[in-house]
Amino acid sequence: MDNATASVYGGTCPVIRHFEALSAIPRSSGHERAASDFVAKFARDRGYEALQDETFNLIIRKPATPGYEHAPTVIVQGHLDMVGEKNEGVVHDFLRDPIRLRVEGDFMTAAGTTLGGDDGLAVAYAMALLDAGDAEHPALEIVLTTEEETSMKGARKLDVGQLTGRRMINLDSDREGILYVSSAGGARVYHTVPVAWTDAAGAGARRRLRIAGLVGGHSGDDIVHERANACELLGRVLNGLRARMPYGLAGVRGGLASNAIPREAEALLYVPEERLAEAERITAEWAAIFKTEYELVDPGIRVSLEPAAALGEDGSRMFTEETKRTAVDSLLLVPSGVMRMDKAIPGLPRTSTNVGVVATGEDGIRFESATRSSLRSELDAVVSRMEALARALGCDFASGDYYPGWPYRSSSRLRDVFLDVYAREYGKPMEVKAVHAGIECGILADRLPGLDAVSYGPDLYDIHTPDERFRISSVERTWHYLLQVLRALGAEQNI
Secondary structure (H helix, E strand, O other): OOEOOOOOOOOOOHHHHHHHHHHOOOOEOOOOHHHHHHHHHHHHHOOOEEEEOOOOOEEEEEOOOOOOOOOOOEEEEEEOOEOOOEOOOOOOOOOOOOOOEEEEOOEEEEOOEOOOHHHHHHHHHHHHHHHOOOOOOOOEEEEEEOOOOOOOHHHHHOOHHHOOOOEEEEOOOOOOOEEEEEEOEEEEEEEEEEOOEEEOOOOOEEEEEEEEOOOOEEOOOOHHHOOOOHHHHHHHHHHHHHOOOOOEEEEEEEOOOOOEEOOOEEEEEEEOHHHHHHHHHHHHHHHHHHHHHOOOOOOOOEEEEEEOOOOOOOOOEEEOHHHHHHHHHHHHHOOOEEEEEOOOOOOOEEEEEEEEEEEEOOOEEEEEEEEEEOOHHHHHHHHHHHHHHHHHHOOEEEEEEEEOOEOOOOOOHHHHHHHHHHHHHHOOOOEEEEEOOOOOHHHHHHHOOOOEEEEOOOOEEOOOOOOOEEEHHHHHHHHHHHHHHHHHHHOOOOO
16 A cells, blocks of 8 residues: 555554654654644643643643543653665655555555654654543643754753653663663764865766665664665775776765664766776776675675766866775775673674765765763764864864763653553563664753653664654554553552
């Protein structure tokens, strides 16, 4: 099934029905106003107070069910924005077009784009709670933030003085049966290569070097899988070419978001006519190398050299040799991947960085990275190394949008309730884990002293990629589980 606006879901779970309605509204990071207005109206139409600030954050209050008025208030939190990624050849404008939803067996996915389950499902759970007249729960403060996927600006700008709750359920996790209780902090890092241009007349045949077919993924959750980064591979091929033959370079680009592992990257080359066959052989050699290196984690990698129009240029100019050298060196040297694993928690990265975007502009080639660590000292060390690299290459450097990690809380009544209810409902123990991704619990815990928080969610796969999908039955089960948790929290009187 495939439809942009009509329902493709035949079930009764209110969460998925609200998700379908939300998916008709474009809501990429930085463009959440329409979605925020939609949810605010939804709440007000049902008689609830909805506060909207200048960044389009929402705080919505739903009073306690009668008999639960003396239980501690619970914050239910998620974010309104989503990452916009699409497959090659897919026509979709993330600022104007609705997500075209599909149901494939027990999964909901999208037609060639990201689905927006991260974190549209949290918004849908919140809407379902607002609409559930028979739910039993303590007083709720529903907090929906903006720009989580880029700068976490919403969480940083939120007026926390409006919140009375000190128990928070974050709904930005992606695996049923796993309760997350700690997360990494992070920052954005920007490395910019100054660009100087020269005449491309007589430089050779124009060719597009393209890296495609990669799996990609979330730069926090999926970085541990050591999947290929298309920008990094592009640098290796360009370096391999310059070691064996001359060529001109007129542009490089790859990736769409710093917190997504790039699946595609490309460069515009000028290759001497008499060396075209050689360039094609070298490209084929690199394709074989990558196939061997990434056989188990990224088997679909493609490397091609083909005739091409200019990458946003008129085709009459290319980089100077100095700019070309610095651009290729930067693609090779700006780090990407896991820097250090956490020895205390098997399988958890402690520090990583990801080059998520490379873009050529008139005056510079901008590299944007998402750097993460559960230790501020290691985060600062990686940022300092990247600054030193930029300085050594003669490039500009900037960093910002720092957000704190979310430390583990040794004593948590909220965690205990989640575990108890899960064991009762599922007949088995729940896993408790830390996550390398950055979630807003860290910022809000830093700003709300004493906050007791957990993060939970249904099965959601391949987020930040066009293969993103969620398991419908898991969303349905998680809705029932959430209601049981809130009922148990409501039954507690001032604990």
